[in-house]
Amino acid sequence: xxxxxxxxxxxxxxxxxxxxxxxxxxxxxxxxxxxxxxxxxxxxxxxxxxxxxxxxxxxxxxxxxxxxxxxxxxxxxxxxxxxxxxxxxxxxxxxxxxxxxxxxxxxxxxxxxxxxxxxxxxxxxxxxxxxxxxxxxxxxxxxxxxxxxxxxxxxxxxxxxxxxxxxxxxxxxxxxxxxxxxxxxxxxxxxxxxxxxxxxxxxxxxxxxxxxxxxxxxxxxxxxxxxxxxxxxxxxxxxxxxxxxxxxxxxxxxxxxxxxxxxxxxxxxxxxxxxxxxxxxxxxxxxxxxxxxxxxxxxxxxxxxxxxxxxxxxxxxxxxxxxxxxxxxxxxxxxxxxxxxxxxxxxxxxxxxxxxxxxxxxxxxxxxxxxxxxxxxxxxxxxxxxxxxxxxxxxxxxxxxxxxxxxxxxxxxxxxxxxxxxxxxxxxxxxxxxxxxxxxxxxxxxxxxxxxxxxxxxxxxxxxxxxxxxxxxxxxxxxxxxxxxxxxxxxxxxxxxxxxxxxxxxxxxxxxxxxxxxxxxxxxxxxxxxxxxxxxxxxxxxxxxxxxxxxxxxxxxxxxxxxxxxxxxxx
Numbered sequence: 001x002x003x004x005x006x007x008x009x010x011x012x013x014x015x016x017x018x019x020x021x022x023x024x025x026x027x028x029x030x031x032x033x034x035x036x037x038x039x040x041x042x043x044x045x046x047x048x049x050x051x052x053x054x055x056x057x058x059x060x061x062x063x064x065x066x067x068x069x070x071x072x073x074x075x076x077x078x079x080x081x082x083x084x085x086x087x088x089x090x091x092x093x094x095x096x097x098x099x100x101x102x103x104x105x106x107x108x109x110x111x112x113x114x115x116x117x118x119x120x121x122x123x124x125x126x127x128x129x130x131x132x133x134x135x136x137x138x139x140x141x142x143x144x145x146x147x148x149x150x151x152x153x154x155x156x157x158x159x160x161x162x163x164x165x166x167x168x169x170x171x172x173x174x175x176x177x178x179x180x181x182x183x184x185x186x187x188x189x190x191x192x193x194x195x196x197x198x199x200x201x202x203x204x205x206x207x208x209x210x211x212x213x214x215x216x217x218x219x220x221x222x223x224x225x226x227x228x229x230x231x232x233x234x235x236x237x238x239x240x241x242x243x244x245x246x247x248x249x250x251x252x253x254x255x256x257x258x259x260x261x262x263x264x265x266x267x268x269x270x271x272x273x274x275x276x277x278x279x280x281x282x283x284x285x286x287x288x289x290x291x292x293x294x295x296x297x298x299x300x301x302x303x304x305x306x307x308x309x310x311x312x313x314x315x316x317x318x319x320x321x322x323x324x325x326x327x328x329x330x331x332x333x334x335x336x337x338x339x340x341x342x343x344x345x346x347x348x349x350x351x352x353x354x355x356x357x358x359x360x361x362x363x364x365x366x367x368x369x370x371x372x373x374x375x376x377x378x379x380x381x382x383x384x385x386x387x388x389x390x391x392x393x394x395x396x397x398x399x400x401x402x403x404x405x406x407x408x409x410x411x412x413x414x415x416x417x418x419x420x421x422x423x424x425x426x427x428x429x430x431x432x433x434x435x436x437x438x439x440x441x442x443x444x445x446x447x448x449x450x451x452x453x454x455x456x457x458x459x460x461x462x463x464x465x466x467x468x469x470x471x472x473x474x475x476x477x478x479x480x481x482x483x484x485x486x487x488x489x490x491x492x493x494x495x496x497x498x499x500x501x502x503x504x505x506x507x508x509x510x511x512x513x514x515x516x517x518x519x520x521x522x523x524x525x526x527x528x529x530x531x532x533x534x535x536x537x538x539x540x541x542x543x544x545x546x547x548x549x550x551x552x553x554x555x556x557x558x559x560x561x562x563x564x565x566x567x568x569x570x571x
Contacts, residue, residue, distance in 0.1 A: 065244025066237060073233045073240075081229055085222050092192075092218055097174050100196040100211045103140070108198050108206040136214035138181055138191055142198075144207045157184045158210070160193070173197065181212050190215040254282040258289065270297040317342075323383055329355050331426050333482075333554040337521035339529065341492070341545040348375025349490050349544035350383055354390055359427050362390045365488040365548050366419040367438065369460075374415075382407060382417050382461065396421045396434035397475035400461065404436070404473075408465040416462040420488050424480070429552060431478040431486070436461045436469075439491055442510060444517040446483030451510050454478055485517045485524075486550040492543035496532050499539045504532070521549035 141152035149158060163179030174196050181191035194211040254276045261274045270293055276286035328336050338351055348368030356362050364386055368375040385403040393399045400421055407417065420438040424431050433441055437460035440453040456474035463469065480486060489509075496504045512531060516524050525547050532545070 059245075059248070062241060062245040062248045065247065066241035069240030069244075070237045073236050077229045077233050081226055084225050088221055088225065089218070092213070092221075093168065093176065096176075096192070096194040096211055096213055097168070100174060100194045100209050103142075103209045103211075104196045104198050106198075108200060136217045138183065138189065138212040138214050139210075140212070141210045142207060143210065145205055147208065150207065154184050157182060160191075161188070163193070166192075178215065192218070254278055254280075254286070258282065258286055261286075261289065265293050265296075270300060323380060324350065325353050328353055329361055331361070333552060334424075334426065335521050335551045335553055336549070337525055338548045339525045339546070341529070341541070343492070343541050343544045344372055347371060347544040348379050349492065349546040350379045351488075351546050351548050352383060352386065353548070354387065356390060356394065356423065359425055360394060361424045361426055363422045363424060363488065363548060363550070364419055365438070365490060365546055366417055367490040367492075367544070367546070369414070369416050369418075371544070378407075378411065378415060378417060381410065382419070386419075386421070394423060394432075395475065396423055396432045397473045400434050400436050400458070400473055401466075401470050404461045404464075404469045405466050408462045408469070411462040416460040418460045422488070424550070429480045429482075431480050432475055433478060434458060434473060434475045436473065437463075439489055439494065440506075441478075442487040442489075442513050443478065443480070444485035444487075444513055445481075446485070446517070447481065449514075451514055453510075480550075480552050482552050482554050484552050485513065487513055488548045490544060490546040492541075492545035493528070493532070493547065495543055496536055496545075497539055497542055498535055499537045501539075504535055521551050524549055 137153075139152065139154050139157055141154075141158055142150045144150055149156075159182040160177075160179045161182075163177050166176045166178055168174060168176040174194060177193040177195070179191060179193070180188040181193075182188050192213045192215050194213070196209045196211075197205045198207045198209060200206050258274060258276050261272060261276070264272045272293070274286040274290050276283055278286075324340060325338070328338065336353065338353065340349060340351065342349065348370060349366070350368075351365045352362070354362035354364075366379070366382055366386075368378045368382070382403065385406055386399065389399045389402050393402070400419065411417075417436070418438040419436040420433070420441055421436070422431055422433050422441070433454055433456060435441075435454075435456050436458045438455070440455035443452045443454060444450075445452060454476060456476045458473040459469055461469075494504055494506050494509050498504075509528075512528060516527050519527060528547065529545075
């Protein structure tokens with residue numbers, strides 16, 4: 001008779017919790033191309049070309065070269081101009097000094113005779129007299145000691161304004177001045193004056209020689225000099241810019257090639273190698289880039305392998321879930337629940353509840369040593385062997401013996417399986433129990449208000465192929481009365497650790513059974529899992545957890561039927 005649906009839940013661990021070391025290696029063929037993953041830069045068309053914003057490196061290099069050369073040329077021009085202008089000025093000054101000194105050698109009586117023809121001749125030479133190169137002579141005047149003109153090119157044009165004396169270190173007897181000279185037409189012209197006293201044979205002053213030079217002609221010479229510097233400077237800057245541009249192209253070409261290589265790699269072709277062939281810093285960068293690409297290729301390969309492994313682990317998980325009971329027997333007088341919490345994607349824990357006949361119910365909780373895929377494979381073997389043997393054997397000890405003979409033969413050294421196998425007679429409430437090195441069976445006695453532990457002698461499956469195991473395995477019979485509560489579990493429950501690596505322990509768990517025995521089995525399991533979650537805090541789950549609970553609620557009916565399980569839930 002159906003008294004209500006019995007449920008069992010299977011919880012899935014997240015992938016992030018998986019610590020399986022299993023690895024599936026699928027080496028890529030030689031020359032194979034690694035395609036970019038979803039969301040990679042290859043999906044963006046803009047990544048197919050190497051682009052940059054702003055001024056290119058070549059232009060920056062050319063501008064820097066031109067600027068450097070320009071500063072150097074400007075500095076050289078300034079220094080050269082100042083030096084050359086100083087030389088020109090000194091040469092003009094020296095020529096003027098020598099010129100007035102030459103005129104002052106004439107006897108003063110010669111000038112007093114007002115020899116205009118001679119003065120005119122002097123003026124017509126325009127400075128070539130005595131072989132001297134003197135810029136445009138504005139006027140030459142001979143005066144007496146009171147500066148009254150006696151002779152000259154233009155005796156009437158001697159006015160001067162804004163004059164100032166200039167230093168002249170070459171000759172102390174000559175006075176050098178600058179100012180504005182008014183010629184015969186009335187124009188004011190910037191001039192440079194040289195004044196020399198005429199001395200007779202008795203070393204007495206008799207008069208002055210005054211030379212007026214056109215200062216504008218001096219400026220013109222300086223301007224011509226500056227122009228002669230500017231044009232070569234401009235040409236030098238232009239040539240420097242052109243040379244810098246081509247040098248920049250030469251220097252930056254490997255960088256451009258490397259950028260193109262990066263664009264190809266970013267598009268997904270991790271097998272591409274840099275085409276830069278140089279021994280300079282860019283070549284070193286290209287070599288480092290190739291090493292980085294190789295690392296990316298390996299990482300991508302590992303990513304593909306990890307995804308393949310995840311896929312196969314998902315398949316293995318689904319297979320393992322399918323091996324767990326899809327439905328639990330719904331038995332009048334009994335309430336049954338089970339829960340399975342794997343530590344990784346697949347695990348070595350398993351439970352099974354089998355309807356052996358109308359009166360007997362087989363219950364097994366097992367734990368395979370190790371974790372991950374190897375443990376899950378052994379779990380599959382053990383489940384199949386137990387199911388096969390339990391169909392024709394109502395002895396828990398004899399069933400485990402026959403299972404061990406086959407399992408021990410196929411297990412590698414160091415692998416074993418602990419198991420608690422029970423057969424419940426639903427009519428009488430008699431529970432036959434055998435343990436293969438498993439955790440004890442916890443029975444809460446409702447009438448006595450205490451728990452009892454049952455753990456018959458026995459070593460784990462797989463340690464011995466027969467004789468030793470057969471001698472050690474025992475079978476006990478336990479009467480389950482109405483109100484009693486039976487719990488079978490794996491060590492993932494009692495070995496749960498908190499953040500200080502302290503285990504929950506058996507005594508704490510047994511106390512939980514006593515505190516929560518009034519709950520229905522399903523609610524009991526939920527409460528235990530909540531307690532374990534609070535206990536471990538931020539600490540990770542270290543082992544698989546499996547719980548099977550049976551509570552006798554009354555007298556059993558003559559027969560039992562099964563009810564479908566809820567779809568396994570994920571946590």
